[in-house]
Amino acid sequence: MIHSVSMQLHRATTSVLLALIASFTTLCNAADVEFTLRAYVDSVAIKPGALTEVWRYGGTLVTGNSDTVANLASSSIGPIIRVQQGDTLVVHFQNDLPEATNVHWHGLDIPAAQDGYATDLVAAGASRDITFTVLNPAGTYWFHPHPDMTTAHQVMKGLAGMIIVEDAAERALDLPSGALEIPMVLQDRSFTAKNQLIYAPSMTEMMIGWVGNTMMINGYIDTSFDVPTRVHRLRLLNGCNSRSFKLAWNDATPMMVIGNDGGLLSAPRSGGYLMLGPGERADVWADFSTLAVGSTRTLLSQAFHPGQSQGAIPNGAALTVATFSATSAQTETRTLPTSLVAIEQYLLKDAANPTTPRAWPIGFSNNEFTLNGGVFVDHGVAANEIVPCDTLEYIEITNIATTLRMAHPFHLHGRSLQVIERTNLSGNATAYANVVAGFNDSGWKDTFLIWPGERVRFLVRWSAFAGDYVYHCHLLEHEEMGMMRTVRIEPCPLLGDLNNDGAVNDADLALLLGGWGTAAGDVNADGSTDASDLSMLLGNWGA
Incomplete structure (x- = not known):
């Protein structure tokens, strides 16, 4: 009789725990940010005259703050996505292009199945949900297609967007934000006389790298910015197919770098110029407070020799990247921090x-x-x-x-x-x-x-x-x-995966509870199944 009651209590407890875990799983899988991301063919007004056909991303927010998805009007590139470290993202990706594609989240530490492997494609007209949690610190990241053999022309036609991650450590620094933060996707393109993008690389261009003859920023050929006389944060991304930049100010103002690919630096880095290759990012502290209203400061790419190069404006040629015009006088009180964020230094x-x-x-x-x-x-x-x-x-x-x-x-x-x-x-x-x-x-x-x-x-x-x-x-x-x-x-040992199916979930919990008091559900290898094993299993839940 006592044994029967004990078993009934055990089953009841197990049922309650499984119900609680189901609710816990639902909460854990809830999205902090949810949006649709559509890849599609569009026509936009890039140059005077005929519209230019582009392939681009468009985003529609489902769940999240109102500034999470910012589409760029009449641009050839995709939205700017703004998220917080720790956010769980659910992205409903729709491919409305005439060919297969995918999305690579460049710089983010996410599961391989979500990373955009070169042959893991979404067919034309198909869709896929992409889910991951943002583990990276605050920084400037980006997303673009990554299909084997077709990445170059898909990116050239406009498929690129920026993803900005924010966190508490960055917020504590009071860096320039809002209108004083300028995302800048640097690209070069070439156009026909009818304003259509040109991309038909010769074998030489494939070997050395294709370069365009027109500088673009954020999908626009107007590369000038009106700024107040304040400090700005420039989020620079080299989105070119092959062109690198040697960035410097025309008036020899030092390039003050506060961040790079994976987030903020431990301290600002000052130099006469900044090299930025395709795919690289850098955050620059741009102090326009000393400019007189009506004056300008120009961001240049100085000449350098990258080895082999070709094209009307070859890689390494000197060129003007952007111009900043001081249009209003404002008082600046913000100063450059002497230190930024703590970084674990590998040895x-x-x-x-x-x-x-x-x-x-x-x-x-x-x-x-x-x-x-x-x-x-x-x-x-x-x-x-x-x-x-x-x-x-x-x-x-x-x-x-x-x-x-x-x-x-x-x-x-x-x-x-x-x-x-x-x-x-x-x-x-x-x-x-x-x-x-x-x-x-x-x-x-x-x-x-x-x-x-x-x-x-x-x-x-x-x-x-x-x-x-x-x-x-x-x-x-x-x-x-x-x-x-x-x-x-290779896989890490997954503590709590009792049935060896590569995940810790309710099936493992049932095995643990079924082996309670014996060695059958032992997770921590102490020879018995008890509360410490349950704690360890729950700590890896969903892994």
């Missing part, structure tokens, strides 16, 4: 392989660039491309190919890294000296320029998310030619 001695870096060299053979001795193979990995989860490792990239020597923007999906060494092994010393001071390697990076003849070494703690992510040259024509490889992150 080589803490890496799993401190003396033997994984080596992924850039090469050139059979008229194509290679990475790690090969080209892209769908989900194909070499032995040295299989890495342990949540482990700090030491990586080396070299660019010492003797044929077609040129700079490459290297991008790693799914994780931020820290550059710890640059060495010019065999490059032109004069050309290298003209750019090296502008590499913004402080803090968190996910994309960096590697110069001809250079070796770059970095530390990365691999994500806790298992799966296949790509790394590649972000010169998009090179990516399309196969200069892209896959890194496979």
